[in-house]
Amino acid sequence: MSSPFEMLPLPQGAADFRAKGYWKNRLLLDYFDDAVAADPDKIASIDAAGPTTYREMAAEVEAIAAGLxxxxxxxxxxxxxxxxxxxxxxxxHLAAERVGAVTNALIPIYRDREIEYMASKARAKVIFIPDTFRNFDYVAMIGRLRGSLPQLRHAVVLGTGPAAPAADGFLSWADLAERGRARGLTAAEAAGRRPDPDDLALVMFTSGTTGRPKGAMHSHNTVLSGALPWPDRLGMDSTSVIHMASTFGHLTGYLFGVALPIMLGATGVFQEVWQPAEFVELVEEHGIQHTSGATPFLQDILTAPNLADHDVSSLARFCCMGAPIPRAVVHAAKEKLPGLNVFGGWGQTECCLVTMGSPEDPVEKVLDSDGRVLPGMELRLVDYAGEPVPTGTEGRIQIRGSFLFRGYLEQLDATLSEFDGEWFDTGDLGTQDEDSYVRLAGRTKDIIMRGGENVPVAYVENVLYEHPRVAAVALVAVPHPRLQEIGGAVVQLNDSDPFTLEDLRAFLEAKGLAKPYWPEILKVVPELPRTPSGKIQKYKIRQELSEEFSQEATA
Structure with missing residues (x-):
């Protein structure tokens, strides 16, 4: 039985994707089972609780699957x-796959507002949560949302903290595993539930650039296809040690933290919260060779207070995503970590990582591009009339290929509006040089890139408009020396009383909005600049806030 959610038909190139090996027609479970059989006592993952072998993980997968x-x-x-x-x-995730279920990956920073919408939209029947994480009580949140999640039957809670549940509908991870071990799962039962590789595998919500976030649907074939080019491009194999601090709820974290180590039968080293000093220690302790993350992560490593005190010579590759790589950072990396290759990459939730650099790229290409298109994908640049632009000319980035998603959850009409025939319009602008290197030049969709995290402007603005004192608002990106961009809110009030950033933050906290989405700059104005037709002139607001903020930052 497949998911009740309708996906787009298979793309015209599906047969070619299979013939060329871009679609392997395998599940992540197949790679996992291979890794368990090949070396069951190999370390599969290392996290805050310590190491876990493939054998131990396999036993947990079977227990949790039967428990589900x-x-x-x-x-x-x-x-x-x-x-x-x-x-x-x-x-x-593997247990859900074992029983034929679809995984809806949710970022830990999400709070009531996001979870109410996303888990309801995805029709979650079971949700896995921590008891507490970063001083937030997830059990209490699900308790508050019960009435808004009609499909939800059970919440499985990881942890033994003070918020451990006792109410109906909650059970601990240990209790679920025990139930599963008591029940058992036969090979025939698992085989009968095995999904087809073209079935829906993963629902991951986008940043909601034009309103509420959209649930991008990936099949097993499309999402795993996005990880296949990495081993050949970067020389990875079963001996690799791969680090990930970006959340598994993002496609970057999922592809290159969850899927890639399993597909290689390698070892993953994970951080729950990015801590550069801890990362330096982990590199020395475990021989980490590769990590991927937002550009600020690399800056943090280079300024880590303990960098000179540890042997980090094993670290060979850092793939920077989400923001340009400043020249000063690349030069600092060459000076402090001469064995480290730094290169960029670009992608989206809908299409995985489409372009990527390589360790062999010249420094100028690293500095001036986001790499070249990976095997299995195609990219073209067009003008606003849909006509191809010449080499070196800025255009709208459109893509197609084996990594491309299979539609937005319950929004196929909205999905089709993003396509030009077989080509998906990414909403990004870029150029491509004579050597086929792509460079991002901007966005046609409204979004803020805060430290590699996409802040959905329209979504946040909609929440701000719920404030009873806000008559009009504009949220824009303001340059920041470390995070690349932060959110600046300019508001027009319907009264003359004082209104502070603290007032705004208290409102957003009460609304349950994820904290990284909160504006970090607030300016109250008597009237927002508008066009003669009444449209808010964001470019003026962006320019004024950028100038004002940069002056404050250097004062």
């Missing part, structure tokens, strides 16, 4: 996961 069946999870049901980067995230 005992909770009434059927093939095609949705299982949401909002756990930090722990091996239990991977176990829950």
């Amino acid at each position: 069946i005992s909770l009434g999870v059927e093939a095609g049901d949705t299982v949401s996961i909002q756990l930090p980067n722990r091996h239990e995230w991977i176990v829950a």
